[in-house]
Amino acid sequence: MNEKKLKARDFITIGIFTAILWVVQMVIMYLGFLSPFVVAGYAVLIPIVTGIPMMLYYARIEKFGMLTITSIIVAILLFIFGMGFLGAPVCIAAGVIADLIAKSGKYKSWKKTVISCGVFNLWVSASYLPLILTADSYKQSLIESGFDASFADTLFTLVTPATYPIIILLCFVCGIIGAFIGKAVVRKNFEKAGIV
């Protein structure tokens, strides 16, 4: 059998890390329920916090396809939760490109891993897409349900088509920061224990 092909063990790793990734981001999402301003903070919070599991995940990736499958599953989950109808293709594209970048470093090069992690985190920006494209009707329904018009406006000053490039950039940069933090945590805790 081809060595490059994914085996049952790899699929189990994919499942586990995707579950962790999704649970961490769900916890952050629930924080967003408390205050609309946290919603704008997703682009910073999610990439940085998921940096830790992601770096552990990268340490276990040796073959092409694992990141791609993760991004496909994340896209499916985004779709189910009603955020990813438009974001799903972006999410999968980010995953494939991240996978290709990491592959060019043979999944060992630290520099390529950092860039790949930044690109992978672009999926977070994909979950903003429906919010931006349907901003008007969304705002309308917020106002209808009793919100102040001014409050709804402040909510949308942070997330608008104009600020969207900044959000994308933030996702990428925070993904890279998350990679460094994750690496530090992995070095501090997991390498000592001999797991990585």
Added chain:
Amino acid sequence: MGNGYRKSLNIRFHLDPRTKLLLLILFSVVVMIDVTDGPAYIVRAIMTYIPVVLVCLEGKPHVGARFTVLFILATWLMEITQENIGGIAGMLILFLCYMITQFAPTMIMVWYCISTTKISEFMAAMNRMRLPQGLAISIAVMMRFFPTLSEEYRSIRDAMRMRGIAFGGGKVTKMIEYRLVPLLFSCISIGDELSAAAVTRGLGTPVKRTNVCEIGFHSKDYVVIAVTLVLSILYIYLSV
């Protein structure tokens, strides 16, 4: 084995995994279109109760009841806030209630799908749909892992409480580290055990796997699909 399995199927109101998948897709479309009043909202409220009824029929009425209380509470609080409480506090409460009522249908639907589908049933359904096996295995492992994660998290929290670490000394970074790192440790060891067990049972062999689960569409599947489909179409028609 086969007999006991079939018996357990007959007792509960059991749907085909593919029916659940279709319901999930329809619900995610409905959640994307937000409506706060008018006839469309009534349709939406009715649809919200489809998964609740299904959960109750699966023999978990307490979950259905808890959800109903939450949903009614959120709706009620929203009305109270609209009339009486203003300012930032009122807005924040409104936002919370708004999010609950908007996303509740999907939340309960996802909970229903994950908690009532056996992994082998899911695999059988994925095989029937000719999904690549790798993707199916990954998703199956992930589904199996959600309950494990919450279980592990609970033990970690208990262990921390025993040592008197409640909130990581008030530091956010410590709070995250103290929870995430032990969780990752246990996940990795569970993952290794899982792979060993799976390989022993022949997962990943090139032959076609068989499955004892007999899945198929029955009359109840058609009824549930028809009801949800009609309501979804009505909802989209009313809201657009």
